[in-house]
Amino acid sequence: MSDKNLNKKSNLKSEGLKETSDTLLKDSWRKLKRNKLALVGMSIVILFIIVAILAPYLTPYDPVEQLIWTEGAAVKLAPPSADHLFGTDLYGRDILTRVIYGARISLQISIAAMSISVLIGIILGTLAGYYGGIIDDIISWIINVLYAFPFLLFVIAIVAFFPPSLILTFSAISLVYWMSIARVVRGQVLSIKEKEFVEAARALGVKDWKIMFKHILPNIIAPVIVQATLGMGSIIMIEASLTYLGFGTQPPTPSWGYMISAGQGYLAQGQWWWGVFPAIAIILTVLGFNLFGDGLRDALDPKSR
Amino acid sequence: MKKKLISIILTAVLIVGLSAAVMAETDKYGGVWKDALQSNPPQMDPAQSTDTKSAEMIYQLFETLVEYDSEGNIKPLLAESWDISEDAQTYTFHLRKGVHFHAETEGGTPTANGGREVTAEDWVWTFNHITSPETKSPRAYFIDMIKGYDAYRNGETDKLAGVRAVDKYTLEVELEKPFAPFLGTLAYNTFVVMPKEDVNKWGEDWNFHPVGTGAFKFESWEQDSVVRMSRNDNYWMKDEDGNQLPYLEALEFRIIPDYTMMWEEFQIGNIYQTYVDDPFYLDAKENYPDTFFELPQLGTYYYGMNVEKEPFDDKRVRQAMNYAINREMMIELVQNGRNTPAKGIIPPTMFGYNEELEGYSYNPDKARALLAEAGYQDGFEVTLQYNTSKGHKRVAEALQAQYRQVGIDVKLQNLDWGSHLDSVERGEAAFFRMGWVADYNDPDNFLYVLLHSDNIGPEGNYARFSNERFDTLTEYARLETDPEKRKQAYQQAEKIAVEEAPWVFIYHYTTHSLVQPYVNNYELPAFGQHANLFRDVWISK
Numbered sequence: 126m127s128d129k130n131l132n133k134k135s136n137l138k139s140e141g142l143k144e145t146s147d148t149l150l151k152d153s154w155r156k157l158k159r160n161k162l163a164l165v166g167m168s169i170v171i172l173f174i175i176v177a178i179l180a181p182y183l184t185p186y187d188p189v190e191q192l193i194w195t196e197g198a199a200v201k202l203a204p205p206s207a208d209h210l211f212g213t214d215l216y217g218r219d220i221l222t223r224v225i226y227g228a229r230i231s232l233q234i235s236i237a238a239m240s241i242s243v244l245i246g247i248i249l250g251t252l253a254g255y256y257g258g259i260i261d262d263i264i265s266w267i268i269n270v271l272y273a274f275p276f277l278l279f280v281i282a283i284v285a286f287f288p289p290s291l292i293l294t295f296s297a298i299s300l301v302y303w304m305s306i307a308r309v310v311r312g313q314v315l316s317i318k319e320k321e322f323v324e325a326a327r328a329l330g331v332k333d334w335k336i337m338f339k340h341i342l343p344n345i346i347a348p349v350i351v352q353a354t355l356g357m358g359s360i361i362m363i364e365a366s367l368t369y370l371g372f373g374t375q376p377p378t379p380s381w382g383y384m385i386s387a388g389q390g391y392l393a394q395g396q397w398w399w400g401v402f403p404a405i406a407i408i409l410t411v412l413g414f415n416l417f418g419d420g421l422r423d424a425l426d427p428k429s430r
Numbered sequence: 431m432k433k434k435l436i437s438i439i440l441t442a443v444l445i446v447g448l449s450a451a452v453m454a455e456t457d458k459y460g461g462v463w464k465d466a467l468q469s470n471p472p473q474m475d476p477a478q479s480t481d482t483k484s485a486e487m488i489y490q491l492f493e494t495l496v497e498y499d500s501e502g503n504i505k506p507l508l509a510e511s512w513d514i515s516e517d518a519q520t521y522t523f524h525l526r527k528g529v530h531f532h533a534e535t536e537g538g539t540p541t542a543n544g545g546r547e548v549t550a551e552d553w554v555w556t557f558n559h560i561t562s563p564e565t566k567s568p569r570a571y572f573i574d575m576i577k578g579y580d581a582y583r584n585g586e587t588d589k590l591a592g593v594r595a596v597d598k599y600t601l602e603v604e605l606e607k608p609f610a611p612f613l614g615t616l617a618y619n620t621f622v623v624m625p626k627e628d629v630n631k632w633g634e635d636w637n638f639h640p641v642g643t644g645a646f647k648f649e650s651w652e653q654d655s656v657v658r659m660s661r662n663d664n665y666w667m668k669d670e671d672g673n674q675l676p677y678l679e680a681l682e683f684r685i686i687p688d689y690t691m692m693w694e695e696f697q698i699g700n701i702y703q704t705y706v707d708d709p710f711y712l713d714a715k716e717n718y719p720d721t722f723f724e725l726p727q728l729g730t731y732y733y734g735m736n737v738e739k740e741p742f743d744d745k746r747v748r749q750a751m752n753y754a755i756n757r758e759m760m761i762e763l764v765q766n767g768r769n770t771p772a773k774g775i776i777p778p779t780m781f782g783y784n785e786e787l788e789g790y791s792y793n794p795d796k797a798r799a800l801l802a803e804a805g806y807q808d809g810f811e812v813t814l815q816y817n818t819s820k821g822h823k824r825v826a827e828a829l830q831a832q833y834r835q836v837g838i839d840v841k842l843q844n845l846d847w848g849s850h851l852d853s854v855e856r857g858e859a860a861f862f863r864m865g866w867v868a869d870y871n872d873p874d875n876f877l878y879v880l881l882h883s884d885n886i887g888p889e890g891n892y893a894r895f896s897n898e899r900f901d902t903l904t905e906y907a908r909l910e911t912d913p914e915k916r917k918q919a920y921q922q923a924e925k926i927a928v929e930e931a932p933w934v935f936i937y938h939y940t941t942h943s944l945v946q947p948y949v950n951n952y953e954l955p956a957f958g959q960h961a962n963l964f965r966d967v968w969i970s971k
Contacts, residue, residue, distance in 0.1 A: 189831070189834075190831075191828070191831040193759075193763050194756065194759065194831070194832065194835075197763075198762075198763060201763055215763075215764060215824065216764075216827065216828060216831065288813070288843055289843060371818055371823075371844055375841065375842045375843070376823065376826070376827045376830065376842055377827060377830060377831065386820075387820070387823075387824075389690055390689070390690045390707060390708075390709035390710070390820065391709045393690075393694075394709055394710065394712075394713060396709075
């Protein structure tokens, strides 16, 4: 165990750091491969991303075109068939197509929201952890205050205030999600800044921003990746909840949450396909991110060998 | 001996029979009526109420001079009869005797009026209260034809000159000019009798402590949760056999915002009446064939276009908006054919309805041509604002797709009812969903209220439509008393409005109500489910 630290310390100013990262990556990948559940999670996540990117090539239908106006009642809430594998909705839209395009919307929003959250979280978390004192007090206070709000209600309050749009949706989500990243970052920075290699750097007169950026950041990136992967699942859920409640993206944009809410009334009437398929999509995707995130955590943790 | 036996048997039969009859009568009494409201009623103060949820509450607690029967004809309520003068400007109401205000309210607390009898003086006070500039009633203008209204509103006089108490039970109302639908306006839920003691006692809080003469008295109102009322034991009305009404012990209206939830609650018997949303329509009709009531309603569902805002300041764009949609097919496929496609403004069951009105039919080519003529050959983008409801969303999503076919990109934005109405009234929304159900059975309530230029803004003309000829015609019809001439004026006015197209005319409402099979005497009013009364409803369960 002390082996690695020694290595780091002695190669502080050389490429040793990179080497350790390389071995860490290889090490982690070996551990991840052994974890069956994590592999399942990873496959789901990869599938989800591929589907989202290739959406137009995967289906012959248009996600917003309403077929009832041309084909009549026959395509209204039609059950799953060879033509429409997941059936059609009230307007004769192909549900499989909408689920596929829904993945695209989900991915866009969750990646955008997570990127902003990670950016804010790393900056504020590092500042708080590194400088401590009054800066830490202020940032921690903001985080604690934000944590005190009911998460979803806070997002709704922001979203309901402005005209709905995609940008508004992911901005609002990231505005409340960054603090869970910031917390992780702050905790990591607190422990790492006491390490000898940081103290050595400081003793050598290296500038603060350089220490944070070059020496601390590479060492906290693993837990941030884990937190972000796990968080993707939460963000997809939040986005679905928002659209389910009628906020966030608006029709005709295919969104899983909205499909569930629109199909809900028809569920008990025997026309289950409108609501059930998008629900399955959400469950699978969230499960995928969670399994993958858990696996990553185990794999990236240097203590669990 | 035999004679004696026979007489004993006869007596026994008689006693059994009598007690059975008595049993049957008393059987009707009792029970709590469990009902659902889709949203919290904004107002319990009759003077401030403008919407159907509030109206449903107010009709249980308060009473008007006259009311509508189930066919939409005026019938007596607190006025037993009335005379109308030759010149149609003076109405003399002969009031019912023995009508008392609620003596108790909210868990047995005595009211300020003490349960005294209603007299003509109370009506005089109430009319003065409603029309007083201080009350700021948004519905006072419904009776602005009463003599002295303007002077009283401007502060030139300290009372409404046209309303007088002739004696204890005779009320006289004098109009500035004849107004044909006057009696009908008096059936509207603002013009109820209110006890001045209680109104004054509560002041600003009167809205939360209503006291009236209705069959039920107010018990409690938990905001966004439940409204409770209990039986008024001193109610004046009796059933055909002379038994005291109402039969029900209490009323309970739970606020259930979701129609799916409402339907579930109804199916397990937690509520006795429900709104039936489109997904459950066919099931409901099949499973409750005898207690599913449906009637064409005096109401119109439309999308208003603010004629002062681009691109709707161009008549051709507004017409294109009307040609672009297939109303018939939308109603058939999305709403199970439950409503009637609208050609114009006046609903089919209302006086003055024009069967020959051409209106707009689905014609996307014509819509495209009109758009091109107006300089929008590439279409345009516009936001449709609507109040949150799955039903409105379903319609909006269907029409959105049709507008896309002619190049109009309609974005959807939903707001809660209060904020939506507010922004529409202030003229902020360019394109908005709106609906209107009759307050009284006359085209005046549609054409004059919704499209006369005097009523631009909160009074009802949300599209901010202004047309001189239309104004003249609707004003003329207000004063004219000959029904044939009025009808012609209204039909001409409607034609102008349809041609100018300040609205996308969508459909005329059908009102409905589904009650449990063990509910007796329930009657769906012609004005819509919100006007339903429970004074002689009883439950056999």
